[in-house]
Amino acid sequence: MIVPLGLYVVLKYFSAPSGLVQLFCLYGYSLFIFIPALCLSVVPVEIFRWVIAGVAGFMSATFVALNLKAHINSAGERSILIIASIFLLQLGLAVVLKLYLFTVTV
Numbered sequence: 001m002i003v004p005l006g007l008y009v010v011l012k013y014f015s016a017p018s019g020l021v022q023l024f025c026l027y028g029y030s031l032f033i034f035i036p037a038l039c040l041s042v043v044p045v046e047i048f049r050w051v052i053a054g055v056a057g058f059m060s061a062t063f064v065a066l067n068l069k070a071h072i073n074s075a076g077e078r079s080i081l082i083i084a085s086i087f088l089l090q091l092g093l094a095v096v097l098k099l100y101l102f103t104v105t106v
Contacts, residue, residue: 003027003089007064010085016075018068026067030060030090034097041102049102057094061087 004023011018037056041049065072065086072079 003093006089007086010082011068011071014075014078014082016071016079016082018071026064030063033059033063034101038101050098053094053098053102057090057097058087060094061090064090 001024004020004027008018008020008023033056037052040052043049065083068082068086072082075082
């Protein structure tokens with residue numbers, strides 16, 4: 001809930017409004033890619049797990065950015081800051097998910 005709420009604040013700040021419920025739904029769909037990534041995390045190579053989590057985070061951020069393209073373009077020249085904030089928020093989420101879900105202890 002923190003990441004969509006953070007993006008909602010960023011979009012409001014840059015005058016590119018989007019609905020909070022829409023962002024919650026969008027982030028729910030964007031997290032789907034982490035399911036196959038989690039299945040691939042059974043490989044006992046730590047660098048592979050980091051790469052998988054990073055690729056899943058990048059794909060998820062790309063999904064969010066493409067679906068918010070109309071809202072992002074309405075911000076004008078500050079749209080690059082919105083895109084950067086989407087990717088940074090999603091990168092943070094991917095790191096948290098990697099540390100809590102993609103770690104296998106035997």
